[in-house]
Amino acid sequence: MDFLLSEEQLQVEDMVRNLARKEFAPKAALVDEESRYPAENMSRLAELGLLGMLYPVGYGGSEAGPIAYSVALREVAGACASTGVGMAVTNMVGEAIFRFGTEEQRRAYLPLLSGGKGAGAFALTEPGAGSDAGGLATFAREDGDTFVIDGSKVFITNGGNACVSIVMAVTQKSPRRISAFLVPPGTPGYSVGKREHKMGLKGSDTVSLSFDGCRVPKSSMLGKPGEGLKIALAALDGGRIGIASQAIGIARAAVSAAVEYAKDRRQFGRPISEFQAIQWMLADAATELDAAQLLAYRAASLKEKGVPFAKEASMAKVFATEAGNRACHKAVQVLGGYGYIREYPVERHLRDIKVTTIYEGTSEVQRLVISRSLLR
Structure with a gap:
């Protein structure tokens, strides 16, 4: 291998x-x-x-x-x-x-x-539909050769800077069908709301979107009618490899900063890198991040080969994001009081990495995906 x-x-x-x-x-x-x-x-x-x-x-x-x-x-x-x-x-x-x-x-x-x-923006999440992606309230009503979209979305990354948003909306209530639409900025009835003030990823554009009689041509539907949830889940499967990769990158940066600090910082007459307590924190973090990297590579490799990878993507995401959070906590601990101030980058890494256990499927949702794959 x-x-x-x-x-x-x-x-x-x-x-x-x-x-x-x-x-x-x-x-x-x-x-x-x-x-x-x-x-x-x-x-x-x-x-x-x-x-x-x-x-x-x-x-x-x-x-x-x-x-x-x-x-x-x-x-x-x-x-x-x-x-x-x-x-x-x-x-x-x-x-x-x-x-x-x-x-x-x-x-x-x-x-x-x-x-x-x-x-690009991916408009799935709503005020009442987070992990329950099938519980959307946004509705697209067919009207001649158009659809009229009404509803709202929240926590949409890139929403204020997108040249196109993939918008998920219910197109039939019984039996329930969800479809996807490509909506460019400037479409009448489509507006971008306030930018969220977040704990981390503060440079990322995270906004709410509103659709008030937003009329789009039928040609704007992505995929076939009723394929919205299928499209969303397929996109999220691949996206989870991306989130795992993000978490690994952030956590590696935090650990690297902690390693350099530990070599320079002296206490009790010697660098703190010589103390076993510091060494073990760094060793544990590095080991977990290497394991996370292998999981991410496996999922990406399966995807590249065109074979199913949903379970492996969820494994990579849940492990990498949680291990990355642990690594960032350890990095802050290694720096002590300096890890808590903005003069050093590790506090930013800790704030930035937290959301990786939440967006594009919480850790709890990943465990559901994994367990269902095992038990079916």
């Missing part, structure tokens, strides 16, 4: 690592402090083909594949987590349009997404 990345994947890793460390990391604290959307970072990702990594060159993508995408996202998230989540959702939306969209939809939106003309 070969655990090594291919030459092409290593080139992606090296390129993105250099970009992220030289350009994104130095201003990550300011992005966080100002709660500023890192538009310039997204433009750089577009220039290097990193916003369309999961669809072909013919549509403006780079077709790098799930493994290279996982590696690239890990490196970006480790430098600036707010940029990482923008990159992740944009790639997820592009892949969904490629997989389920018509040729016209692909030509219309994929070059925009990969070219950095706007991010």
Whole structure:
């Protein structure tokens, strides 16, 4: 069994690592402090083909594949987590349009997404429908050759900077059917609400969306009528590999900062890295993150081969995000009082990583997916 990345994947890793460390990391604290959307970072990702990594060159993508995408996202998230989540959702939306969209939809939106003309947004979550994705209230009523959408969405990443949003809405109440629609900004009846003030990922654009008599042509439906939940779940399966990769990148950055601090910080006449208590915290964190990386690579490899990977993606997400949270806690502990102040990056890493156990399926939902796969 070969655990090594291919030459092409290593080139992606090296390129993105250099970009992220030289350009994104130095201003990550300011992005966080100002709660500023890192538009310039997204433009750089577009220039290097990193916003369309999961669809072909013919549509403006780079077709790098799930493994290279996982590696690239890990490196970006480790430098600036707010940029990482923008990159992740944009790639997820592009892949969904490629997989389920018509040729016209692909030509219309994929070059925009990969070219950095706007991010992608995935509008599933509602005030009353979080983990219960099937409990949506947003309704799309058929009216001639159009659909009229009414409802609201919350916690939508990239919602204020999107060139297109995939909007999930009920199209039939009995039997219940959910469909997906591609809605660009500026569509009458479609409005972006307030930006959320979050604990972490403060540079990420997280907003509510409102649909008040929002009329879209029937040609805007993504996939077939009633396929919305299928599309959402397929997108989330791949997205979970991305979230695992984000968590690994953030946590690695925190552990790296803790290692350097432990070498320099002296107490009782010697570096604290010489104390077993510190050594064991770092060893445990590094071991868990390596295990998380292997789980993420396995899920990405299965996806790249075109075989089922939902269970493995959930395993990667739940383990990587929880291990990453533990690693960030340990990093703060290693730095002690300095870990609690903003002069050092580990407190930001801790705030940024928390949400990885929540979005795109909570840890509890991942355990449901895994257990159902085992028990069916």
